[in-house]
Each structure stands twice: as C-alpha cells, then as structure tokens.
Amino acid sequence: MASATHPPERLKVSDPNSWDTAAAQYNNALGAIHLISLTETLEPPLLAPGARAIDLGAGTGSLTYQLAERYPQLPILATDISPSMLDQLMVNPTANITTQVADMRAPVVGAAGEASFSHVFSTMAIQLLPDPAADGTLMVWARLLIPNGIVAIGVWDFDQNCRPHALWAEAAVAVDPSYVNPPLVIPGHWNGLAQLEDGLKRTGFRDIKARSQHIGFDIGKEEFMRFFWESKNPMTLDRQASFKGDLEKVKLEMGRLLDEVYDGGRSIPLSAGLVVGRKPRVD
Template identity: 25%
Template sequence: MTSSFTIHDAAGYEQLMGRWSRVLAPRFIDFAGLADGERVLDVGCGTGSLTFALAASVDLAEVTAIDFSPVFVAAATRRNSDPRITIRQADACALPFEDGVFDRAMALLVLHFVPEADKAIAEMARVVRPEGVVAAAVWDHYGGMPGMRMMVDTVAGLNEAGRQMRARYCFQPMMQPGEMKRAFVEQGLVDVAATELMVRMDYQGFDDFWAPIAAGEGPLGKYVAALDAVERARVDAAVRDAYQAGRPDGPRSFASVAWACRGTVH
C-alpha cells in the first residue's frame, strides 16, 4: 500500500495533526461503539491517538495497532506501556491476520491517504467476525476544514503548484458526502450508518499553526518543501496574513468536521 501522507518526524506530526486526532478519538469511539472484553484492530494507528484512547475507554482484551510508516510504529511503540496493546508495521490493504479474529476494526483519519481505500475497507471487514463492526473517519477537507482551506486557498492564488495541491487535497478518497457510506455497502457491510464529528483546532499563534507544515510534514508540508526560496517567502507571508486576518498575531480557533461511518460484518 502506498500512502499519500508525508511523515518525517513524529513530533512534527503530533503538532500538525496528532493533537487533534486525540481530541477526535473519543467522539469516534462513541460513534463506533466498544465493549468490555473485545479484541480491536486499529488500522493506521499513527502515533497512537486512537490506540491509547481505545485502551483507556473500556476493559478490552486486546488492542492490535498497525501502520504502514515505520516512523509511526516506532513512535507509538515508545509510548506504549500497556501489555494489552500490540503495535506492528503492516499494510492496510493486506492485513496480516486470519479471517474473523477481531470484534471491531477501526481506522481514524487514515482512509483518505490510502489510494486503494476500498481494498482497505474490504480487509477490515475480512478480519472482523460476523456481527462485528468496521468503522472509519476521515476529515472533510473540502467543506469541513476551514483552517486548512485558508492555507490551500491562499497558496492556490500564488502559483500553479498551489492550485494543483489544492485539487489533490480537497478531493482525496472517501471525502465526498456519502462516498464512504457507499464504499462500506459495496464491500458487503450491513446496517451502515454515517455521521459527522466536529472538534475545534485551537492554535496559540501563527507559528503554532504553521511550524509543522513549514517543516515539510503532511501533504501541505510536501508542497511547501518543494518551493524555492523566493516562492517560499511569498507563501510564508501570504499564509501568515490569511491567518492573522488584519489583527495582531495570537490565538485562533477553527471548527473542523470529519465524516464517520460504521457497518456490521454480515
């Protein structure tokens, strides 16, 4: 499985997105459901936002977490002190588990970075027992992420690379209304339900917002890292101006929405 997510440093990812994943994780768990004694698979665990929230929620028998990135696997492993949690490198589109061995498989903020997202959903369904649950959530980049849209719309007005990056960012897999629900149904899941989950992303100032992107983290950071010095200076200044919006630098808060979907294995 290739991934469209660029990761260089786990700490940079934490500042870019991990801190918001941790806020979103309890809302996602409430939607997906969870029960004592279950065996749960976390697909695309990153630095462990969902993994550790699962373990803290109820008395699970086991949490198995996988990620394609060795950087994420190493970071999550360093954080782990719970014997119920196992973390390993694996491919979401070819899960290294037997059929029906988990009660639930969950993917938080992952499927939009998997080019073959349908295959990942099918794999999650394969490794969950009959009557078990598959659940996933992805950010609504087009209509539900005003903080990030502020950045991509700004750079789209500066150069062609920015316009191309915006088109990729806004239309990643599973992000359009109803798209993930249709994919769940097409992969044979039943009783499929969808909802929207909202959190706020609160930044202390422009540097808090911009530093991980400027360091090259994530798909937005990949665009910034490819700029020459002149274009980089233009982009830095333009995004700073958009963030500050004519007021002194300081805290800003953005409502952010994720699409969420769950279904039952038939």
C-alpha cells in the same frame, strides 16, 4: 533542506518513507474520541467477553491511546506501514497495546488472522488508498471481523469546510495570484463522508451509522505555524512543494491571516466524516 525559493520535491503521501520522516510530530487525534463514541452505539460492546480491536494505519497512536485509556482491559493491535510511526506510538506504551508493521491493504499477517477481531478501527488513513471498496480493501477488513463485528472509520471531510488547507491557498494566492492549489485528495481517492458511507454500503456492511463531526483545528497561531512549516507532515510538504515562488512571503501572509481572519489561530474550521457498520453477512 529546501530553501524558501526552492521547495522540496513533491511527496507521494502513500509512500511509507515520507511518513517515517513525520513520525515524531505527526498526530491524527482529531475525531478519534467521537469515532469511539459512535462505535459504542452498536453491539457487540467493547467490554464484551473476548472483545479485541485492531487499529489500521494507527500512525502515532492517537485513536489507539484514546481506546486504551477508555477500555484498559481491551487488547488492541496497532498496525502501520511505517515502523517509525509505531516506534513513536510505543514511547509511552500501555499493557493492552501491541504493535505490528503491516500495510492496511493486507493486514492479515502473523497474529492478525481472519475473524480475530470484534472491532476494526481506522482514522484518517483510508483516504490514502484509491477507492478501498472497489479494490477490495474493505472486504479484507471485513474478514478480520468476527460475525457481527464492527468496523469504525474516520476520514477528513474534505468535501466540507477544510480551512487548514484553504488557509494555505489563501496565503499562497495572495503572494502569487496565478497559483493553483492542487487537490488535497488524489483523483480516485475518497474526499469525505459521503464516499466513505457509500463505500461501506457497496461492500455490504450493515447497520451503518454516519456522522459529520465538526472538530476544528483551533490550536493557535504559534502551533499552527509550527505544524505547517516545521512538522514535516507529508501533506504540508506537498502544499509547499507545489508553490514555485518565495515561501517566506507565504509564511508571512499566513501569519497575517491567522491573526486577522482566524482569531489568532483559535478559529480554524475542520470536519471529520465518521462511519460505523456491522460485518457483511456471509451466505
């Protein structure tokens, strides 16, 4: 375990082993219900005969569970590159959820075949890939869909006001004014709604609808501190690893900022970019 003055080695957030260590506590539920609601504005409906959904990069199942609760008759396949994430997802399984270990860049394995799904979902995962439109990932996802099927994708809108990580930077710079917070998104990866919407257009998706959704991270001081310092979330570990000074001092400063600037952790702005679209036409 890293000490306060010797942080852990910098993590690659695309490494499945790093996500395994976060499985028990990682949860990306923020924005899921809003994405489902946006999806419901396009046909075919999730209640249509033969409807079937896949959740790519499902993690611990935040969207999967929201979808299963809202549509208990809808078959849902949840996939993730991390077996531990899926193990956590299945702690409280429902009858309409199945899981499969798969890389979201090439999820067509086993029972998941081309033109097998009416809806393809993914939340807070595609940003781990470099330009998924240019590298063909979005076209792979399109091939999973039936004709006129729907893709629905959510991302963190880092090109808007992402205060959880800005809060970290404020605390770190207060302790070490020379500190430079590394970019949240690896160069070449999408940083928000605009790039996601453009990527779907470049891939040929139709009837695109896009929304920036304020969701907030208003979980309170105690829960935010637990998330940032104890959850082993790869992104928070990455922040900590970038700081070469005394992390205990940063932790104290973060607590002060949460109390004095962020209403005890009850006012932490954060936005998600949500986009839905229809499968490209095949000429």
